[in-house]
Amino acid sequence: MSKKKTYEAEDFSHHVTSMGTYFAIFAALMVLTALTVWVAFQDFGSLNVPIAFAIATVKATVVVLFFMHVIHSPKMTAAILVGSIVFLGILFLLTFSDYLSRFWPMA
Amino acid sequence: MTTDAIDSAQTPRHEEGTNYINAEYGLLSWLFTIDHKRIAILYMISVTALFFVGGIFALLLRLELMTPQGDLFTSDTYNKLFTLHGVVMIFFFLIPAVPSVLGNFILPLQLGARDLAFPKINLLSWYLYVIGALMGVVVMLLGGVDTGWTFYTPFSTTYSNTWVVPTVLAGFIAGFSSILTGLNFIVTIHKMRAPGLTWFRLPLMVWALYGTSLIQLLATPVLGIALLLIAVERLWQVGIFNPALGGDPILFQHLFWFYSHPAVYIMILPAMGVISEVIACFSRRKIFGYKFVAFSSLAIAFLGFLIWAHHLFVAGISVYSAMIFSFLTMFVAVPSAIKTFNWTSTLYKGSVSYEAPMLYALGFIGMFLIGGLTGLFLATLGIDIHVHDTYFVVAHFHYVMVGSVIMAYFAGIHYWWPKMTGRMYPEWWARLAALLVFVGFNLTFFPQFLLGYLGMPRRYHAYVPEFQVLNVMSTAGATILGAGYLLPLIYFVWALKYAPRASANPWGASGLEWHTPSPPTTHNFEDTPTVTWEAYDEKAWLKEAEKNV
Amino acid sequence: MSEHADTAHPALRHHFDDLNQQHAAGTLGMWFFLVTEILFFGPLFFTYALFRSGSLDPSFQNAFIAASHHQNITLGLTNTIVLIASSLTVALGVYFAQTNKKKPLVLMLVLTLLCGVAFLVIKGIEYNQHFAHHLFPGQGFHWDGAPELARGGQMFYILYFCMTGLHAFHMVIGIGIFIYILMRAMRNDFSSDYYVPIEVSGLYWHFVDIVWIFLFPMLYLIDPASKH
Incomplete structure (x- = not known):
C-alpha cells in the first residue's frame, strides 16, 4: 500500500x-x-x-x-491573511458601533 | 471483554523498553527537554502549584465571608486577595491548564506525530509561562495588587498604589506563552497528521484544540496591547484611558474583553474536547453527530469574538450597541447546546461505565448546563442590569470555569494518567474525589446564585447579616471542594510509585494515543501509524487491532 | 524530489518526514505568527482611528493635524524609501538563495541589515528632535499651539510614540534575526534545497515594512498643506 x-x-x-x-x-x-x-x-x-x-x-x-509570494502560495495562506483582517474588522466594526451610536437619542 | 482484546492486540513490541520518562535522567534533562510529553509534565507541575496558590486565596476569601462583618481582613487586603485569586487562576491556571498540559501531551499522539511542529518554541512557551508566574509570585511577596483581575482603568492607571505594572507585564508574558502554544498546535494539526488521518477522522479533542488555538492567536495579542497601554499610561502619566485627559476608560474595557471574553473559550473549548473523548470512551459508542460537535467548536471560536461587550452593559456603552451585543450573545448558546445534546445522545443506548473520568464528565455536563443557561440570563439586558456585579455573576462564571473547566481538566488527567505515567490510579479514591468535588462545588456556588439574585454585591468583605446563612453554606462547600482537590494530589503522587502498571490501552478507548505503549517512547510511535478508520469507530478499530496481532 | 535525498539533508529535524513538510510547517507557522502580529498592531490602529475621527472629542481632529505639523516629512519619507528598499533586498536574497548564488545572497543580507540600521538611526534623530521640542507625552509635554488642542496634540504623540516604538522594537528583533541568517549564509547553510529560513524571516521583515507603509501617511501626512 x-x-x-x-x-x-x-x-x-x-x-x-x-x-x-x-x-x-x-x-x-x-x-x-x-x-x-x-x-x-x-x-x-x-x-x-x-x-x-x-x-x-x-x-x-x-x-x-x-x-x-502569496500569489504563488497555497490558497490557505491568503485565507489566513484575509481571516485575520476579518477579525480585526470585527474589532473595528463592533467597537465603533458603540462609539458612533453612544450619543444617539433614546427612542 | 473488548478491553482485553485491544490490550493484547496493542501490546507494544518493546515491553520493558525505554520510554520518555526513563530515556534520560537528571533535572537538566527535564529543564532543557524539547519532548512535548516532558514539557507537558513540566506544565502540569507548575500549573498545579499555581492552582493551589490561587486556591489558598479562594479559601481565605471564603473564610472572610463566613461572617457579615469585615473582621478577618481589611477591605484593602480583601481587594488584593480577590485580585490575586483571579489573576492566578485565570492567567496561570485556567488558560494553560487544558491546552498546555493535556493538549501538549496528547495532541501529537492523537495525530500520530513524533512531536509538535516547533519543539523549541514549545519549551520557550513553558519558560515564558514560568517567568510570568514568577513575576506574579514576586508581586504577591511585595504586597500584591488590588485592581481586580480585569485591571479596569482609570483605577489601575491613575489611582491604585499597588504593583500594577509588574502584574500586567506578568500577564503580558504569560499571554505570549499562550500564543506560542496556539501557534504550535495549529501548525501541527495542519501539517503533521499521520497518513490517512483526514480532517473528519480527527478526534474531537483535536478540533477543540484547533478552535482554542485560533482564539489564542487572534485574541491574546489584543490583551497584550491593552496591558502594555496600561503600563504606558501609568509610567508616562498620560491619559489614553483617562477621561480627565481626553481618553476613554471604556476603550480599555473594549480591548480587554475583546480578549477576555474569547479567553473564556480558550478555557472551555479544550475542556469540551476532553469531555467528547471521555464520553465516547466510557459509552463505548461513536460520538453522536461527530461533524456537528466538530464544527460547533469552530462556531464557538468564531462567535466568541462577536459578544465581548456584554461585559460592558452597565459600563456606559451605547444602548444600541448593547442591544446588538445582547442579541449576538444568544447565538453562542446554539453551538454549546449542540455539544451538550450530542454528548447526552451518545450516552443514550451506550454501554456506560462509571470510572472516575466519566464521573467528572457527567458532572461537567450538568455544571456546564447551569453555567451556560445562567449566561443567557446575563446576556439579557434587563436582567443583567439587575444582577450585574452581584454574586449571580460570580456563581455563573464559576459554574463555567470551575464547575466545567476544572471538572474536565480532572476528567482528562484521570483519563490520560495511565498514558502519561504508565500507572493506573486508585479508582475508589478517584471516585470519592469526583463526588467530593461535585458536592463541594455545588454547595459553594449554588447559594451564590441566590445571594446574587437577592442583591449581594461582589468584591466586598462585609455584607448585611441576612445573607449569612447562604454564605456559611458556601464556605462549607468550599472546604469540601478544597478536600476534593487535595485528594487527587495525594493519590496521584502515591500512584506514581505504587499503583499497578497500565497497559497500552487500559480503557479500550479509540484514538492513536492508545496505539503506543504507556508511557510512550520519546518518539511516540515506532512506525508512523496509518489511519484507515473513522473517528471513534470502535469496530473498524478493533478489526485493525486484530490484524496487528 | 525523492524522499531519500531529503532524509539525508542535515537540516532535516527529527520529527518531520521530509524537508517539504518541514518547510511547509515553518512557513505556515510564520503566517500564523503574522496573524498574531496583525492583531497586536490592530488595536493601536483602532485607538488612532477612534481619537483622530473625533468620535470622543471633536477637537481631536484639528489637534491631530496641528500635532502632525511637527513631524519631519523628509525624514519620514526617507525612512519609507529605506524600508521598502530593504524589503527589495530581502526578496532578492531569497532569489539568490533559490538560485544557489552565495555571494550576492550575502550582499543582499548585508544591505538589508544596513537599511534596517539606517532606519533606526533616522528614527532616533526624529525622536531626538521630538524630545528637544518637548513633544514626548507626560509631565514634560509642552504644546505651543492653540491651548484647546493641547490634549489632542498630546494624544497624537502618545500614539505616535507607541506605534513607532512598537514598530522600531520589531525592527530591532528583525535585525537580530537577519544577523543570524547572515551568519548562516556565510557558513554555507543555504541552497536551493534549503532556503526557507530566509523566506520565513523575510515574511516577518516584509510585515514590519507593511506596518510602516500604513504608519507613514497616518503620522506624517495629515493635511500637511495647512501648515503655515
Whole structure:
C-alpha cells in the first residue's frame, strides 16, 4: 500500500520569482510612495483620508502578493491573511458601533 | 471483554523498553527537554502549584465571608486577595491548564506525530509561562495588587498604589506563552497528521484544540496591547484611558474583553474536547453527530469574538450597541447546546461505565448546563442590569470555569494518567474525589446564585447579616471542594510509585494515543501509524487491532 | 524530489518526514505568527482611528493635524524609501538563495541589515528632535499651539510614540534575526534545497515594512498643506 501523506505538504511551492519582477514591484512601490506624498498636499476634502488609506492598502497588497509570494502560495495562506483582517474588522466594526451610536437619542 | 482484546492486540513490541520518562535522567534533562510529553509534565507541575496558590486565596476569601462583618481582613487586603485569586487562576491556571498540559501531551499522539511542529518554541512557551508566574509570585511577596483581575482603568492607571505594572507585564508574558502554544498546535494539526488521518477522522479533542488555538492567536495579542497601554499610561502619566485627559476608560474595557471574553473559550473549548473523548470512551459508542460537535467548536471560536461587550452593559456603552451585543450573545448558546445534546445522545443506548473520568464528565455536563443557561440570563439586558456585579455573576462564571473547566481538566488527567505515567490510579479514591468535588462545588456556588439574585454585591468583605446563612453554606462547600482537590494530589503522587502498571490501552478507548505503549517512547510511535478508520469507530478499530496481532 | 535525498539533508529535524513538510510547517507557522502580529498592531490602529475621527472629542481632529505639523516629512519619507528598499533586498536574497548564488545572497543580507540600521538611526534623530521640542507625552509635554488642542496634540504623540516604538522594537528583533541568517549564509547553510529560513524571516521583515507603509501617511501626512 502506498503511504499517502495527509499533511498537505504538496502545498509547499518552490516557485522562483524573477529578479525583474522584484525590481518592477520596487519601482511600483516607489511611484505609489510619491503618489501618497503628492496626494497629501492636495485638497480632496473628506476624500483625503480614504485615498491615503487606499494607496497604502495597494502598496501592502503588492508587498504581500509578490515580496511575500502569496500569489504563488497555497490558497490557505491568503485565507489566513484575509481571516485575520476579518477579525480585526470585527474589532473595528463592533467597537465603533458603540462609539458612533453612544450619543444617539433614546427612542 | 473488548478491553482485553485491544490490550493484547496493542501490546507494544518493546515491553520493558525505554520510554520518555526513563530515556534520560537528571533535572537538566527535564529543564532543557524539547519532548512535548516532558514539557507537558513540566506544565502540569507548575500549573498545579499555581492552582493551589490561587486556591489558598479562594479559601481565605471564603473564610472572610463566613461572617457579615469585615473582621478577618481589611477591605484593602480583601481587594488584593480577590485580585490575586483571579489573576492566578485565570492567567496561570485556567488558560494553560487544558491546552498546555493535556493538549501538549496528547495532541501529537492523537495525530500520530513524533512531536509538535516547533519543539523549541514549545519549551520557550513553558519558560515564558514560568517567568510570568514568577513575576506574579514576586508581586504577591511585595504586597500584591488590588485592581481586580480585569485591571479596569482609570483605577489601575491613575489611582491604585499597588504593583500594577509588574502584574500586567506578568500577564503580558504569560499571554505570549499562550500564543506560542496556539501557534504550535495549529501548525501541527495542519501539517503533521499521520497518513490517512483526514480532517473528519480527527478526534474531537483535536478540533477543540484547533478552535482554542485560533482564539489564542487572534485574541491574546489584543490583551497584550491593552496591558502594555496600561503600563504606558501609568509610567508616562498620560491619559489614553483617562477621561480627565481626553481618553476613554471604556476603550480599555473594549480591548480587554475583546480578549477576555474569547479567553473564556480558550478555557472551555479544550475542556469540551476532553469531555467528547471521555464520553465516547466510557459509552463505548461513536460520538453522536461527530461533524456537528466538530464544527460547533469552530462556531464557538468564531462567535466568541462577536459578544465581548456584554461585559460592558452597565459600563456606559451605547444602548444600541448593547442591544446588538445582547442579541449576538444568544447565538453562542446554539453551538454549546449542540455539544451538550450530542454528548447526552451518545450516552443514550451506550454501554456506560462509571470510572472516575466519566464521573467528572457527567458532572461537567450538568455544571456546564447551569453555567451556560445562567449566561443567557446575563446576556439579557434587563436582567443583567439587575444582577450585574452581584454574586449571580460570580456563581455563573464559576459554574463555567470551575464547575466545567476544572471538572474536565480532572476528567482528562484521570483519563490520560495511565498514558502519561504508565500507572493506573486508585479508582475508589478517584471516585470519592469526583463526588467530593461535585458536592463541594455545588454547595459553594449554588447559594451564590441566590445571594446574587437577592442583591449581594461582589468584591466586598462585609455584607448585611441576612445573607449569612447562604454564605456559611458556601464556605462549607468550599472546604469540601478544597478536600476534593487535595485528594487527587495525594493519590496521584502515591500512584506514581505504587499503583499497578497500565497497559497500552487500559480503557479500550479509540484514538492513536492508545496505539503506543504507556508511557510512550520519546518518539511516540515506532512506525508512523496509518489511519484507515473513522473517528471513534470502535469496530473498524478493533478489526485493525486484530490484524496487528 | 525523492524522499531519500531529503532524509539525508542535515537540516532535516527529527520529527518531520521530509524537508517539504518541514518547510511547509515553518512557513505556515510564520503566517500564523503574522496573524498574531496583525492583531497586536490592530488595536493601536483602532485607538488612532477612534481619537483622530473625533468620535470622543471633536477637537481631536484639528489637534491631530496641528500635532502632525511637527513631524519631519523628509525624514519620514526617507525612512519609507529605506524600508521598502530593504524589503527589495530581502526578496532578492531569497532569489539568490533559490538560485544557489552565495555571494550576492550575502550582499543582499548585508544591505538589508544596513537599511534596517539606517532606519533606526533616522528614527532616533526624529525622536531626538521630538524630545528637544518637548513633544514626548507626560509631565514634560509642552504644546505651543492653540491651548484647546493641547490634549489632542498630546494624544497624537502618545500614539505616535507607541506605534513607532512598537514598530522600531520589531525592527530591532528583525535585525537580530537577519544577523543570524547572515551568519548562516556565510557558513554555507543555504541552497536551493534549503532556503526557507530566509523566506520565513523575510515574511516577518516584509510585515514590519507593511506596518510602516500604513504608519507613514497616518503620522506624517495629515493635511500637511495647512501648515503655515
